[in-house]
Each structure stands twice: as structure tokens, then as C-alpha cells.
Amino acid sequence: MKTKNGVGLVVGGMLLGACITLCLGAAEDSKKEPSRLQIISYPAGTTGIFDPDKGRLYLYDVNVANCFMIREITTLGAPMRQVRN
Numbered sequence: 648m649k650t651k652n653g654v655g656l657v658v659g660g661m662l663l664g665a666c667i668t669l670c671l672g673a674a675e676d677s678k679k680e681p682s683r684l685q686i687i688s689y690p691a692g693t694t695g696i697f698d699p700d701k702g703r704l705y706l707y708d709v710n711v712a713n714c715f716m717i718r719e720i721t722t723l724g725a726p727m728r729q730v731r732n
């Protein structure tokens with residue numbers, strides 16, 4: 648009688664643990680939003696990253712190590728505002 652209860656508890660505990668693990672993993676994945684950043688590559692080797700939420704364009708050097716220019720768009724058709732040069 649004791650072995651049946653023990654086996655049932657172990658199997659039930661394993662199922663409960665697996666269920667909790669899967670539920671927590673699914674909850675973490677649902678919190679992640681896909682990145683809205685847009686990567687732009689220029690023929691000169693520089694890389695631009697546009698953040699549509701802020702309306703900013705970040706330009707990086709060839710090695711993508713240094714951000715050398717930040718521009719912000721306020722109105723379509725108008726010149727971009729210089730944030731950092």
C-alpha cells in the first residue's frame with residue numbers, strides 16, 4: 648500500500664513540475680515583443696539602425712563599434728534634426 652502511494656506521489660510530482668516549468672516558460676516568451684528596429688546597410692560600410700518608436704537613426708562605423716551620428720525625424724519631408732554629430 649505504501650509503495651503505491653509513493654509511486655503515485657513521485658509521478659504526480661513529476662507531472663506537476665513539468666506543467667509548472669512549461670507554464671512559466673510560456674509566460675516568459677509571451678512578454679517578449681519583437682524588435683521594431685530596422686537595420687540599414689550603406690555601400691560605404693557604415694550601418695544605420697532606425698528606431699521607429701523614437702524616430703531616430705543611429706549611424707555606426709564600419710566595425711559597428713562607435714556610433715558617430717544620431718539624427719531624429721520629426722516630420723516627413725522635413726530635414727532630420729541633428730541630435731549628436
